[in-house]
Amino acid sequence: MDRKQYRILTSKLSELGNTERRKLYQQAASIRKAASPLPGVKPESLHDIVFGLLTQERAAESPAGDLGETGTVVWVGPKTCHVGELECGLNGNRVAVGDVASFDRADLLVTNVSPRKTLLSRPDPGNPNLELPIAANVDLVVIVVSVKSPPLHVRFIDRYLITIDRSGANAALCVNKLDLLTPEERTQEFNKLTPYADLGLPIIGCSIETGEGLDEIKNLISGSTCVFVGHSGVGKSSLLNNVASGIAERTGEVSRGYGRGRHTTTWSSLHDLGDGTRIIDTPGIRSLGLKPLSPEELSWHFPEFAGLKCKFSNCTHLHEPECGVKDALGVNVRPERYETYRRILQE
Ligand SMILES: Nc1nc2c(ncn2[C@@H]2O[C@H](COP(=O)(O)OP(=O)(O)OP(=O)(O)O)[C@@H](O)[C@H]2O)c(=O)[nH]1
Ligand SMILES: [Mg+2]
Ligand SMILES: [Zn+2]
Numbered sequence: 133m134d135r136k137q138y139r140i141l142t143s144k145l146s147e148l149g150n151t152e153r154r155k156l157y158q159q160a161a162s163i164r165k166a167a168s169p170l171p172g173v174k175p176e177s178l179h180d181i182v183f184g185l186l187t188q189e190r191a192a193e194s195p196a197g198d199l200g201e202t203g204t205v206v207w208v209g210p211k212t213c214h215v216g217e218l219e220c221g222l223n224g225n226r227v228a229v230g231d232v233a234s235f236d237r238a239d240l241l242v243t244n245v246s247p248r249k250t251l252l253s254r255p256d257p258g259n260p261n262l263e264l265p266i267a268a269n270v271d272l273v274v275i276v277v278s279v280k281s282p283p284l285h286v287r288f289i290d291r292y293l294i295t296i297d298r299s300g301a302n303a304a305l306c307v308n309k310l311d312l313l314t315p316e317e318r319t320q321e322f323n324k325l326t327p328y329a330d331l332g333l334p335i336i337g338c339s340i341e342t343g344e345g346l347d348e349i350k351n352l353i354s355g356s357t358c359v360f361v362g363h364s365g366v367g368k369s370s371l372l373n374n375v376a377s378g379i380a381e382r383t384g385e386v387s388r389g390y391g392r393g394r395h396t397t398t399w400s401s402l403h404d405l406g407d408g409t410r411i412i413d414t415p416g417i418r419s420l421g422l423k424p425l426s427p428e429e430l431s432w433h434f435p436e437f438a439g440l441k442c443k444f445s446n447c448t449h450l451h452e453p454e455c456g457v458k459d460a461l462g463v464n465v466r467p468e469r470y471e472t473y474r475r476i477l478q479e
Contacts, residue, residue: 133180137238141179144186156182176236184238200243204410205231205268206402213242228253228265229400229412230357250300252359255421263423267359267400267412273301274353276362276371278309279321281391286324290472291420292361293333294433304334304352306360308367311341327466331435340370350375357410359400364416365393372413376405381413427477431457434473436465450474 133141145153160181203215205227212219213227215235223241227233232246248268256262267273273296277284289305296303305328310318322337329335334352338345349371360368369381381403384396393416400414427448431437440456442449449457449470461470 133177133183134239137183138179141183141186145182156185159185180236180238184236187238200234200236202232202234202246204402204404205229205233206404207399209399215242226265228268229402230268230270230359230410232269252295252299252301252361254295254417255423257419257421260421260423266361266414269357270299270301270359270412271356272304272353272358273299274304274306274349274358274360276306276308276360276366276368278363278366279307279317280309280312281386282363282365282393283391284321284324286328286468287472288363288420289328290469291422291476293328293331294422294425294430294476295420297433301359304336306345306349306371307335307337308371309339309341310337310344311339327469330466338371340367340374343374346371346374353409353411355408357412359412359414361414362416363393363418364395365391366416368416369397369413372403372411376403376409376411379403422476422479425476430473430477434465434469436460436469440464448477450477 148156157178160178163181164176164178203218205213205215206229207214208222208227208229212221213233214220215233218235218240220233220235221241223243225233225242225245227242227245228251231248233242234244234246235242250270251268252266252270252273253263254266256264273292275289275292275296277289284307293303305325307321307325313321318337325335336345336348336352338349340346353375360371362368365384365386367383369383372381373379373383381401382396384394386393395416397413397415400412402410402412404410428446431449437449437457440460442452442456443454444452447455447457449455457465457470461467
């Protein structure tokens with residue numbers, strides 16, 4: 133409770149008789165008792181609750197266990213976030229776009245973040261022990277790549293797949309800017325993606341320019357909460373604008389010399405399309421680091437390794453004899469994928 137609220141509280145209380153005041157504080161005590169704060173959350177003070185009752189920010193019959201109102205976080209800044217339309221202080225909470233946050237309407241502070249279904253995060257490049265949340269509670273992560281400006285490098289898809297696997301969400305791949313290719317080039321680019329098609333990853337080719345593939349993307353994401361991730365300039369915001377009518381996210385040019393985008397989107401944001409579909413647009417990520425993983429942990433994220441038998445149970449699949457993974461190279465295990473595995477381990 134800040135000074136201003138305290139002054140409002142004392143002036144409102146001074147208008148009341150003793151009995152009314154006592155009743156108010158008794159009511160506040162029973163609300164607080166019913167709310168039983170979660171571990172790590174400071175219980176609300178009686179004054180705060182009385183303030184809420186007096187300013188009618190809190191319904192008198194507040195349901196038991198309710199710590200305040202809740203809403204979906206649609207934007208997160210350095211010190212505040214938007215819960216729906218309301219800007220609320222983070223109040224020391226780690227909040228991601230897509231989170232369900234409880235907040236106090238009287239002082240506009242986040243009081244609690246609901247347990248997450250999924251959490252997509254990456255290590256902080258400055259401090260690898262710290263995870264930076266990208267998006268929470270998403271069902272589907274759409275990796276957006278472009279075939280030209282910027283060109284397609286498939287290896288980073290493997291890293292995204294590991295990160296997505298760890299998040300608990302499903303993955304899909306969207307290959308944008310097909311209008312920039314000749315039919316021969318198109319075949320070449322899609323050939324590069326066969327290892328991912330083999331893994332069962334949904335792959336949709338599209339172009340904002342010609343409209344190709346956009347209906348397929350709409351079908352893919354319909355009814356789910358999804359997030360568009362990928363390098364800067366691949367067309368994430370353009371896609372959002374084109375699959376969701378009435379949304380106008382800023383899109384940017386790609387620099388000629390480097391074929392890289394200019395980081396037009398700087399903050400993640402959630403857009404509710406109203407039909408159960410929600411899209412989170414994210415800023416382009418230059419490189420997606422991975423938290424250090426043991427060979428065993430890393431293998432779990434290569435589904436094609438599952439069921440292959442190695443002589444040693446702790447086989448790293450690098451130099452051991454009678455290694456099922458190395459024996460399957462070129463058969464059930466794609467050499468490109470094995471190469472990624474090897475590189476990630478050796479980092
Ligand atoms: N030729 C062509 N250009 C496209 C297509 N999709 C997007 N672009 C262009 O690519 C540029 C970058 O698009 P954005 O939507 O801003 O890319 P972004 O992925 O959101 O980039 P960041 O916000 O920086 O991460 C813009 O100039 C778009 O007009 C496409 O299908 N074909
Ligand atoms: Mg963008
Ligand atoms: Zn092995």
